[in-house]
Each structure stands twice: as structure tokens, then as C-alpha cells.
Amino acid sequence: MINLDAKIPQGKLAEKWTNYKENQKLVSPNNKRKLDIIVIGTGLAGASAAASLAEMGFNVKVFCYQDSPRRAHSIAAQGGINAAKNYQNDGDSTYRLYYDTIKGGDYRSRESNVFRLAEVSANIIDQSVAQGVPFGREYGGTLANRSFGGVLVSRTFYARGATGQQLLLGAYSGLNRQIALGKVESFPRTEMMDVVVIDGRARGVVVRNLITGKVSSHFGHAVAIGSGGYGNVFFLSTNAMGSNGSAIWKAYKKGAAFANPAFVQIHPTAIPQHGDYQSKLTLMSESLRNDGRIWVPNKLEDAEAIRLGQKKPADIADDDRDFYLERRYPAFGNLVPRDVAARAAKERCDKGYGIENNATKEGVFLDFKYAIDRLGQKTIEERYGNLFQMYEKITGDNPYETPMKIYPAVHYTMGGLWVDYELQSTLPGLFIIGEANFSDHGANRLGASALMQGLADGYFVLPYTIQNYLADQFDVKRISTDSDEFKAAENSVKAHINRLMNVKGKKSVDSFHRDLGKIMWDKVGMARTATKLKEAIEEIKILKKEFWENVEIPGDTNTINVELEKANRVADFLELGELMARDALNREESCGGHYREEYQTPEGEALRRDDEFMYVAAWEYTGDEKEPILNKEKLVFEETEVKVRNYKTAK
Amino acid sequence: MSDKNINIKLKVWRQNGPNDAGRFDNYEMNEIPTAASFLEMMDMLNEKLLGEGKEPISFDHDCREGICGACSMFINGRAHGPDNAVTTCQLHMRKFKDGDTITIEPWRAKAFPVIKDLMVDRYSLDLIQQAGGYVSVNTGSAPDANSMPIHKDIAEEAFDAAACIGCGACVATCKNGSAMLFVGAKVSHLALLPQGKIEAKERAQKMLAKMDELGFGSCSNTGACEVECPKEVSISFIARLNREYLVANLKD
Ligand SMILES: Cc1cc2nc3c(=O)[nH]c(=O)nc-3n(C[C@H](O)[C@H](O)[C@H](O)COP(=O)(O)OP(=O)(O)OC[C@H]3O[C@@H](n4cnc5c(N)ncnc54)[C@H](O)[C@@H]3O)c2cc1C
Ligand code: SF4
Ligand code: FES
Numbered sequence: 001m002i003n004l005d006a007k008i009p010q011g012k013l014a015e016k017w018t019n020y021k022e023n024q025k026l027v028s029p030n031n032k033r034k035l036d037i038i039v040i041g042t043g044l045a046g047a048s049a050a051a052s053l054a055e056m057g058f059n060v061k062v063f064c065y066q067d068s069p070r071r072a073h074s075i076a077a078q079g080g081i082n083a084a085k086n087y088q089n090d091g092d093s094t095y096r097l098y099y100d101t102i103k104g105g106d107y108r109s110r111e112s113n114v115f116r117l118a119e120v121s122a123n124i125i126d127q128s129v130a131q132g133v134p135f136g137r138e139y140g141g142t143l144a145n146r147s148f149g150g151v152l153v154s155r156t157f158y159a160r161g162a163t164g165q166q167l168l169l170g171a172y173s174g175l176n177r178q179i180a181l182g183k184v185e186s187f188p189r190t191e192m193m194d195v196v197v198i199d200g201r202a203r204g205v206v207v208r209n210l211i212t213g214k215v216s217s218h219f220g221h222a223v224a225i226g227s228g229g230y231g232n233v234f235f236l237s238t239n240a241m242g243s244n245g246s247a248i249w250k251a252y253k254k255g256a257a258f259a260n261p262a263f264v265q266i267h268p269t270a271i272p273q274h275g276d277y278q279s280k281l282t283l284m285s286e287s288l289r290n291d292g293r294i295w296v297p298n299k300l301e302d303a304e305a306i307r308l309g310q311k312k313p314a315d316i317a318d319d320d321r322d323f324y325l326e327r328r329y330p331a332f333g334n335l336v337p338r339d340v341a342a343r344a345a346k347e348r349c350d351k352g353y354g355i356e357n358n359a360t361k362e363g364v365f366l367d368f369k370y371a372i373d374r375l376g377q378k379t380i381e382e383r384y385g386n387l388f389q390m391y392e393k394i395t396g397d398n399p400y401e402t403p404m405k406i407y408p409a410v411h412y413t414m415g416g417l418w419v420d421y422e423l424q425s426t427l428p429g430l431f432i433i434g435e436a437n438f439s440d441h442g443a444n445r446l447g448a449s450a451l452m453q454g455l456a457d458g459y460f461v462l463p464y465t466i467q468n469y470l471a472d473q474f475d476v477k478r479i480s481t482d483s484d485e486f487k488a489a490e491n492s493v494k495a496h497i498n499r500l501m502n503v504k505g506k507k508s509v510d511s512f513h514r515d516l517g518k519i520m521w522d523k524v525g526m527a528r529t530a531t532k533l534k535e536a537i538e539e540i541k542i543l544k545k546e547f548w549e550n551v552e553i554p555g556d557t558n559t560i561n562v563e564l565e566k567a568n569r570v571a572d573f574l575e576l577g578e579l580m581a582r583d584a585l586n587r588e589e590s591c592g593g594h595y596r597e598e599y600q601t602p603e604g605e606a607l608r609r610d611d612e613f614m615y616v617a618a619w620e621y622t623g624d625e626k627e628p629i630l631n632k633e634k635l636v637f638e639e640t641e642v643k644v645r646n647y648k649t650a651k
Numbered sequence: 652m653s654d655k656n657i658n659i660k661l662k663v664w665r666q667n668g669p670n671d672a673g674r675f676d677n678y679e680m681n682e683i684p685t686a687a688s689f690l691e692m693m694d695m696l697n698e699k700l701l702g703e704g705k706e707p708i709s710f711d712h713d714c715r716e717g718i719c720g721a722c723s724m725f726i727n728g729r730a731h732g733p734d735n736a737v738t739t740c741q742l743h744m745r746k747f748k749d750g751d752t753i754t755i756e757p758w759r760a761k762a763f764p765v766i767k768d769l770m771v772d773r774y775s776l777d778l779i780q781q782a783g784g785y786v787s788v789n790t791g792s793a794p795d796a797n798s799m800p801i802h803k804d805i806a807e808e809a810f811d812a813a814a815c816i817g818c819g820a821c822v823a824t825c826k827n828g829s830a831m832l833f834v835g836a837k838v839s840h841l842a843l844l845p846q847g848k849i850e851a852k853e854r855a856q857k858m859l860a861k862m863d864e865l866g867f868g869s870c871s872n873t874g875a876c877e878v879e880c881p882k883e884v885s886i887s888f889i890a891r892l893n894r895e896y897l898v899a900n901l902k903d
Contacts, residue, residue: 052790067711068777070817071719087797123791130793132786132840132847134810141800159810165718166813173785180781188774211766240713274686279694280715390717393734393741394688396654459790508701510694554706559668560767562709563701 002257002620004633007420008112013639014094017116020421021464025471032057034474037466038205038220040192040247042069042175044168044451045226045434048458051174054183056463058470061218062175063187063207065242065565070172073228073240074454077164078285078387080146080156081451083121088145092153094118099640101449104150104337105414105442106592106608107642108260108616110635112421113439120460121452125157127459131170135159146383147290148447150337150647156448161285161387167451171458191565192247193493195223195254195430198485202254202430206486206493210565213558215493217481221473222429222466225251226458229413229435231264233573233580234525235517237410238270238283244569245576248417248436256425257618257631259418259438261576262584265445265593266526268294268341270409271394272356272363281409282394284366285387286447289334291371291380292404294341296353296364298322303353313355313365313403324348332647339444339593339606340647342408346526347604349407356405367403408526412450414441414593415583418618418633422465423457426618431466433457438616443592497557500567505550509566512547516540516570516577524581529597533585537578544574579619579628586630589613610642654686657749661696663708664756669764675754685745689732690715690722692744710769717741717881720816723823724769725756730820730879738818738881758823761866762830773819775865776833780817783857784837786847799845812840814882821876821884827868832876834858835892836884842895852899855892 009020027035035058039050042064050062064072084097098118102109125143129135135157136144145154159166178184189210196204196217204219230245231237252258269288270281297303297316305311324344326333336344348354349362356363372380377400381388388399395405416438423431423439434454441449479485523536547570555561590599590606591613599607616633658681666673680699683692690712697707712722722739726732732742747753755769763771813836821832838855841847847854863869870889877886 048790055789066713066719066721067773068720068817070777070780071713071721073714073719075719075816076714076716085796123793125796126793127788127790129796129799130786130788130846132809132813132844134806134813134840134844135796137801137803137806139803141802142797159813162718162814165816166810169813173780174788174790176777176781177785177787186777188777240719241715242713275684277684277687277691277695279688279691282716389736390741393717393737393743396686396743396745463790508698510698552701554701554704560709560770563707 001629002426002631004257004418004426004618004631005420006110006633007422009421013111013115016112017119024464024468027467027470027474029057031474033059035059035470036061036220036478038218038223039063039226040205040224041072041226041228041434042172043072043074043226043228043434044164044171044454045458047072047168047171047175048455049224049226049433049462050184051171051178052459052463053466054178060178060184061187061220062184063190063192065189065191065210067189069175069186069188070169072168073243074168074451075165076240077451078161078283079287080148080158080163080448081124081167082148082155082448083125083157083452084118084155085122085125087143088154090153092155096153097121097155100151101440101446102442102640103643103645104446105444106606106645107442107610107614107637108591108635109440109442111637111640116461117440117453117456120456123460124452124455128167128170131173133159133166133170146287147335148286149289149335149341150332150446156287158287161287161384164451167455171455192250194250194489195427196486196489197254197427198479201428203479204481204486206489208493211560213556213561215490217486217490219479219481221470221476222431224431224433224462224466225436226434226454227436230576231410231413233516233577234410234520235513236273236278236281236521238267238281241280244572246569246572248432249572249576251417251425251427251430253621255427255621256430256432257418257620258415258579259616259618260415260583261580261619262524262587262594263414263443263592264410265338265412265414266342266408267411268338268345268408269366269406271391272405272407273358282390283409283411284391284404284406286338288366288384288387291383292334292366292368293323293370294325294334294364294366295321295323296348296355300352303355306355307357307361309357313367322353329647331649336647337444337446343526343595345408356407363405363407365403366406368399369403372400412445414438414443414445418616422468423462424465424469429469431462433462443594497564497568500551500564500571501553501557503548503551503553505552507550508552509563509570512543512551513566513570513573515543516574519543520577524577524584527595527597528584530585533581536581540574540578540581547571547574582628583617583619586617587613608644654684654745656682656684657744657747659683659747660752662752662754665708665768666765668767673765683744685743687744688715688740689726689742689744690740708769709767712740715740718816720818723758723771723818723820725758725823727754730758730824731881736881736883738816758819760819760822760828761868762822762828763819775867776817776819776830778865779830779834779858779861780837782861783854786841787850801844805843809840809843812836812843812884812888815884816882818881820879820881822867824875824879825868826873826875827871829870830862830867831870831889831892832880832884832886834862835888838895839888839891842891851895855895856899859896
């Protein structure tokens with residue numbers, strides 16, 4: 001068993017972060033120069049952390065697998081970023097943002113972390129504007145806002161449909177400035193292969209240069225991982241092709257507990273799947289639900305006629321349309337949280353009302369006709385122009401003229417490595433930031449809150465909390481990467497690579513990945529049952545065995561070898577997928593994105609079981625062929641009234 | 652939209668490494684759905700090569716949504732292929748006809764050496780950004796975001812410039828291999844905003860000096876870059892860059 005001490009500071013909720021900062025240990029400027037920090041990842045979390053730590057005076061090395069830090073997956077975020085600025089004077093506050101996030105997460109996140117997130121959110125907007133992030137503005141020159149799902153205020157800041165890009169370019173520019181100053185050394189096209197643990201602390205990483213294949217290692221007094229989410233375990237997701245779970249999986253195997261691996265967000269509005277050759281699913285931003293209305297025909301024969309192309313959406317009269325979100329959730333309508341919207345779409349399609357002409361008939365309409373009638377095409381174009389263009393390029397349909405077709409897709413992973421209040425994992429010296437940790441979103445993340453969390457972690461939280469750890473580390477001498485510990489770590493990475501290369505099988509990495517994805521989607525997806533989860537565990541085990549007997553990786557190890565890169569990641573996904581199924585099986589309740597069919601209300605809403613499951617499930621690795629141990633962090637809500645999530649009425 | 656299947660021939664540049672001379676290899680692909688994206692077609696080709704025990708074709712890609720700037724193919728003589736305002740990953744097979752022969756090459760520019768096949772090294776673009784593509788502001792020192800109102804039109808224009816995804820299509824398209832559109836985009840984005848205005852002149856100078864040093868060519872105003880830019884970054888931003896640069900040099 002491991003010790004899950006969350007190190008929550010003393011005091012009232014609203015005072016904890018201030019108390020923490022007033023009492024924490026700091027590192028003096030001349031000692032910062034003696035300390036090296038390794039940052040894995042250049043997304044919002046990694047880039048902002050690396051830049052901020054370097055500005056403070058630490059020596060930073062930053063790694064990413066892309067050819068440039070600017071291409072980290074955060075670049076693809078579309079809709080926006082939340083902050084409790086209350087610029088719209090609509091009653092927003094730190095408390096309300098905190099409350100919405102806790103409630104949105106179905107009371108499965110840690111109160112103190114979430115409150116801090118809400119508290120620092122406003123600073124993120126200030127920081128980004130100062131860097132030159134061109135947020136949308138009103139005619140008077142002040143910043144504009146929009147609404148996202150699950151809330152009743154407008155607190156989302158946006159830069160057209162490319163908010164992630166602009167925020168990341170802001171963080172990247174800060175990073176570049178520190179690279180130019182020599183305070184950050186950047187290693188693009190370099191993949192972290194393992195964490196090096198010496199005397200029980202994380203002291204560095206083993207990496208592989210993706211161009212030369214060279215395996216080498218780097219020392220750090222501390223290591224921070226911001227490697228993003230693991231949604232690609234489902235093969236098809238809205239994540240970038242290279243997004244992976246390997247960095248945190250390797251860390252898990254070195255002693256960092258993995259929290260709530262089963263908590264996956266299925267986003268309600270992605271473009272439906274169109275063929276077996278499909279490589280990814282494209283998200284249509286949640287912001288579209290501000291102005292788009294979701295519907296399916298309310299007659300089965302109309303749905304069928306649309307699928308067969310005998311009728312067009314425009315042929316269905318308003319009375320024959322079922323705006324099912326508005327019908328079921330009058331208070332929030334089309335802006336219910338993601339998990340609720342996704343399940344409602346599945347419910348309609350399972351009943352035969354789906355409108356997409358694909359193998360599974362899965363798709364619903366997202367219709368802008370009403371908004372265009374009300375606001376004019378120009379306004380809609382201004383708000384969503386690039387998203388509409390993207391949709392048309394992919395589908396060949398023009399959404400100004402005909403409704404978009406959408407369906408839920410795997411999007412985000414709330415689960416991740418367990419961290420305490422300081423963002424430190426159960427492996428001392430290893431910190432986890434951004435989507436890679438589990439901390440703030442509970443069982444469901446609200447829209448526009450991932451960008452907020454990534455930047456909160458990187459700009460405003462880690463740069464403080466890591467000092468509390470480093471304060472007594474400055475006289476720890478740098479450990480040579482020629483030492484036995486580093487060499488042993490490198491050798492085990494090399495052995496792993498050789499093992500993969502020596503399989504010399506016949507089946508491509510992608511086909512294994514696709515097979516895994518299918519098991520995950522069918523059995524560990526939107527509607528889970530004990531039976532399906534048990535089957536998934538067995539099927540994944542068989543697939544994993546086959547992988548190690550029959551995976552085909554051509555080429556060499558000492559040059560660019562994309563199949564080898566993918567194989568390394570899929571090998572980890574095969575293990576992570578199993579842990580996800582195990583966690584989902586253990587959690588005998590429905591909460592947020594985790595929906596167990598056995599646990600629902602008579603109306604089909606998620607049924608939480610607070611008495612038994614008000615805890616974070618933190619899994620501890622015990623060996624490759626051994627079962628992991630479940631550790632529990634009990635969630636205590638001192639200042640929050642725990643309620644049943646209700647989006648039918650306001651509040 | 653009615654999608655169907657087509658048969659195509661491919662001429663693909665294969666090059667084993669920076670020192671290999673490289674050559675075109677020919678492939679035939681049948682029954683390609685026109686709803687597939689260009690990169691999905693490449694995936695199918697790679698899957699087929701793997702089935703034959705051959706090495707797949709290396710190419711850069713990641714988001715497959717037209718925003719990360721990783722994908723970078725020269726298709727039938729055009730950067731990002733025969734469609735406007737798209738990246739290669741957003742190009743779809745419905746832009747091609749049954750029986751077409753499609754030629755695929757890497758970005759070719761002095762500053763972008765080929766790594767393997769269709770994959771090139773664009774780190775030089777990062778080096779240009781490191782030379783000055785930022786506002787010198789430390790974390791935590793920013794004033795309230797609404798303390799400095801910015802005209803909506805200015806913010807929109809700054810966004811138009813900031814939309815650059817750093818793909819390098821402009822460089823690959825330019826007969827001189829110049830990165831002026833890329834540099835113009837960043838210099839204009841920041842110079843338009845009050846926060847970035849302060850360092851505008853030095854920024855222009857430093858980024859241009861770095862561009863020259865790295866072996867990018869100079870701009871002869873043919874405007875070819877603008878046509879192929881997937882984000883429709885306008886060459887008017889090159890004019891703005893030139894103005895900032897001129898002011899900077901007059902001052903020195
Ligand atoms: C299409 C899409 C749209 C979204 N829109 C929004 C939105 O509007 N608002 C919102 O709040 N959130 C949104 N999200 C979610 C949000 O974008 C992500 O959760 C967030 O950007 C993650 O940031 P990150 O820094 O944690 O990781 P990432 O941005 O994923 O960065 C991961 C980094 O780690 C590196 N890395 C990974 N593994 C390794 C390794 N082994 N070795 C070395 N480097 C490694 C990568 O190279 C990369 O640099 C969206 C997500 C998607 C998929
Ligand atoms: S200016 Fe256009 S073509 Fe050039 S790098 Fe930027 S996005 Fe690509
Ligand atoms: S793969 Fe990201 S822009 Fe094409």
C-alpha cells in the first residue's frame with residue numbers, strides 16, 4: 001500500500017492557497033541556478049511550466065516528440081478557456097467557477113485543488129493577453145466571452161475557433177525567449193522512454209532521439225511530466241495521432257500511482273465515423289452548442305428516410321423534430337455537460353433515430369438554421385467561420401445550408417497519475433501537470449477547463465509547489481548519466497526496443513491498435529457493464545499476447561522508424577487499457593463520464609453511490625504479471641454541499 | 652455529398668536519409684474512397700507496403716485537423732496539394748479523379764533538409780522565433796487583461812497574422828526559399844497589439860537577421876507564398892514587416 005497524503009493546506013477553502021504560499025519553502029535565486037528540472041511535454045502545461053521555471057532561474061530541459069514544441073496537441077483546442085473574471089457582470093465568481101467544476105465533475109475531484117484552479121484562472125487571461133494572445137473582443141475593445149456546457153454564466157474566453165493554438169503560441173513564445181537566453185534547452189523529436197529512479201526519487205529520464213534512434217539519458221533534480229491524455233487507447237479519438245500514454249505509463253511502472261484510469265470523456269459533438277480506414281475523429285467545438293440546436297426526427301420512418309437519402313433534414317417539419325436535450329433538460333437545454341449530451345445522443349441512436357448513413361447508423365443533427373434566422377449568417381460566420389469551413393472540407397456539406405451531422409467521440413481523459421496538492425506523484429520528485437494528472441475534473445470535465453488547468457498548473461501552481469520539494473535539494477550533486485543507475489535504465493530501454501524489433505511478426509501495429517480500440521469502445525466506452533468489462537479484460541490479455549508474438553516492425557532502430565515509435569506506444573496502451581477496464585469494473589456506480597448500466601435512475605440518469613465510492617481509485621503497480629493494488633483517497637467535502645447533479649432545473 | 656471509390660497511381664519521393672540521392676517510386680492504389688483524407692490514403696498505402704514486408708513511407712503529421720502545421724507534402728507541384736486554404740491533412744480524395752497520377756514530394760528548400768522520404772527538418776523556423784518572436788513579459792507580472800482596450804478590428808487583424816501554423820509551405824513554394832511570410836506574420840501579429848508594439852522594431856531586425864543567417868532566401872514579391880498558405884496569411888503582412896524593419900534601420 002502507498003501513502004496517499006494529499007497534503008491539503010490548513011484553513012478555509014478560500015484561504016488554503018494563500019496559506020500554502022505563505023508557509024511553503026522557497027529556493028533562493030543563487031540556489032535556483034544549481035537546480036536542474038526536466039519537463040516532458042510542450043503543450044500548454046509543459047511549455048508554460050518550462051518557461052516560468054526558467055524565468056525564475058532554474059535550469060530546464062524540455063522534451064517533445066513533435067518536430068517543434070509549437071505542435072503539441074494543445075494547439076488543436078478550439079473553443080475556449082474559462083476564467084472567473086466576471087467581465088460580463090453575470091454573477092460569476094471564483095466560488096461559482098469552483099462550484100460548477102466540482103458539480104460538473106460529479107463530486108469526484110478534490111475540493112482544495114479545484115478551488116485553487118478557479119482562484120488562479122483570472123491570472124491566466126492577464127498573462128496571455130500580455131503575451132499578445134489575440135482573444136476575441138467587443139466593439140468597445142474589452143474582451144468577449146461565450147458560454148460552454150454545464151454553466152449558467154459566460155466566462156469562456158476565445159480566439160475564434162483556435163483558442164488552444166493562440167494560447168499555446170503564447171506559452172511557446174515565452175519558452176522561446178528562455179531558450180534564446182540559454183535557460184531552457186529544447187529537445188524536439190525526442191521521446192521519453194523511462195523515468196530514472198535513484199534512492200527512491202525521480203532523478204532523470206531516458207530518452208530516444210526519434211531521428212537517430214540514439215538512446216541517452218538526462219539528469220534532473222526533479223522531473224515534471226505534462227505528456228497529455230491517453231484517449232488514443234481507443235484508437236479513434238479527437239486527439240492528435242501521436243498523443244499517447246507512454247510517459248505516464250512508464251512512470252506508473254516506476255512507482256507513481258495511476259488515479260481513476262476509467263474516467264474518460266466522450267465528447268458529444270464530433271463528426272461521425274465514415275469508414276474502416278478512418279484514422280481519427282474530428283471534433284466540432286462545444287461552443288457550437290451555444291447557437292446550434294441538436295435534434296433527430298421523432299418518427300422512426302423519417303430517420304430511416306434520411307439515412308437512405310430519400311429525405312433531407314429540411315423536409316422534416318419542426319413538429320416532427322425531437323430536440324431531445326431541450327426536451328429532457330429544460331434548464332440547460334443544448335448546453336448540458338458533455339457526458340449528459342453524449343449519453344442522450346447514444347440513447348436516441350440506440351432506439352433507431354440516428355440519421356447517419358454509416359454501419360452503426362450513429363449520428364444526430366446540430367442545426368444552425370434557427371441561429372442564422374435570428375442573428376444573420378454574418379454573425380454566425382464571425383463566431384464559427386473556421387469550424388464551418390473545417391466541417392465542409394471533411395464532409396463536403398455546407399453547414400450554413402444543411403445541419404451538421406455529429407456523434408460522440410472519445411476526447412479527454414480525466415484520469416491520470418495521482419498527484420497531491422503540490423502536483424507531486426507518489427514517486428518523490430516526479431510532478432505531473434496538465435491532462436496527464438487526475439486532479440481537477442473528477443468524473444467529467446467541463447468545456448474550456450482543460451486549457452485553464454494546463455496553464456494554471458504550468459504558470460501558477462507548479463513553479464511554486466516544486467520549490468517546496470527543491471528547497472533542500474540544491475546541495476544534491478548532479479548525478480552523472482554515466483553512473484550505474486543511468487546506464488542500467490538505458491539498458492533496460494534498449495532491451496525493450498530489441499524485444500519489440502525481434503518479434504518480427506506479420507501484423508501491423510495499426511491493426512493491433514484498431515483491435516484494441518474496438519474492444520475499448522464496445523466494452524469500456526459510453527455504457528459499461530460488469531459482464532462487458534470482464535470480457536474486455538480477457539480480450540485485451542489475448543490481444544496483448546498476440547501483439548508480442550506477431551507485431552510487424554520493419555526497418556532499423558538507428559534511424560527514423562515510425563512503426564517502432566507506434567509499437568512502443570501501443571504496447572503500453574494494451575496494458576493501460578486493461579487497467580482502465582479493471583478500474584471501471586471496480587467502480588460500481590455511475591458518475592460523470594463513467595456510466596455503468598447497472599447503476600441508473602428510473603429516468604436513465606447516472607446513479608452515484610457516494611456511500612461506497614466517494615474516493616479516488618489510485619492503482620499501484622506490482623509487476624507485469626501481477627494484479628495492481630487499489631489504494632483509496634477518500635474525498636472529503638468540507639465546504640461544498642454534495643448534491644445529485646441536476647440539469648433539468650437551474651442550480 | 653455522394654462519395655465513391657477511385658483508382659489512382661502515385662509517384663512518391665523516397666529518400667533514405669539526408670545523404671541519399673533519392674528517387675521516385677511508383678505505386679498503384681485501387682478502390683480509394685473519395686471521403687478519405689489524403690493522409691488516410693497514405694495510411695492505406697503504408698498498410699499495403701507493410702503487408703508486402705516493405706518499409707512504409709515516412710511523413711510528418713499529428714493533429715490531422717489543419718492546425719499543428721506538421722503535415723508537409725508537395726502534391727502535384729503544390730504545397731498541401733490541389734485545394735485552397737487547406738493543409739495536406741485536410742485535403743480529401745474527392746479532389747482527385749479516377750485514373751489520376753499523383754506526384755508527392757517533400758518540401759524542398761535550402762533551409763529544410765530532408766530527413767527521410769517526405770519528412771524534412773524545419774527546426775530553422777523555431778530558431779527564427781527564438782530570435783525575437785515574443786513579448787518580453789515574465790509570468791505573474793501582467794496587468795488586468797481589460798486594463799488596455801484593443802479595437803476589435805485590430806484584434807481581428809492580429810489574429811489573421813497569428814493564424815500562421817508554421818508549416819513552411821510558404822518557404823517551400825517560394826522560388827527563393829524565403830521565409831518572409833512566416834516572419835511577416837509573427838512580426839505583424841505582435842506589432843499590431845499594444846503589448847507587442849514596444850519591441851516591434853528590434854523584433855523585426857532580429858528575426859530577419861536570423862532568417863538570413865539560416866540560409867533562407869530573400870523576398871522578390873512574387874506573392875506565390877500567399878497563394879499556398881493554408882491559413883491565408885496575407886502578403887500585406889510582409890509589407891508591414893518591411894515597414895517595421897525600415898523604421899528600425901532608420902533609427903539605428
Ligand atoms: C480537438 C480538441 C479540442 C479541444 N478543445 C478544447 C477547448 O476548447 N478548451 C479546453 O479547455 N480544452 C480543449 N481540449 C482539451 C485540451 O486541448 C487538452 O486537454 C490540453 O491541451 C492538454 O494539454 P497538455 O499540456 O496537458 O498536453 P498536450 O498538449 O497533449 O501536450 C503533450 C506534450 O507531451 C509531449 N509528449 C507526450 N509523450 C511524450 C513522451 N513520451 N516523450 C516526450 N514528449 C512527450 C508531446 O510531444 C507534447 O508536447 C481539446 C482537445 C482536443 C483533442
Ligand atoms: S505563413 Fe502560411 S504557409 Fe507560411 S508557415 Fe505560416 S501558415 Fe505555413
Ligand atoms: S497534421 Fe496537423 S496540420 Fe496537418
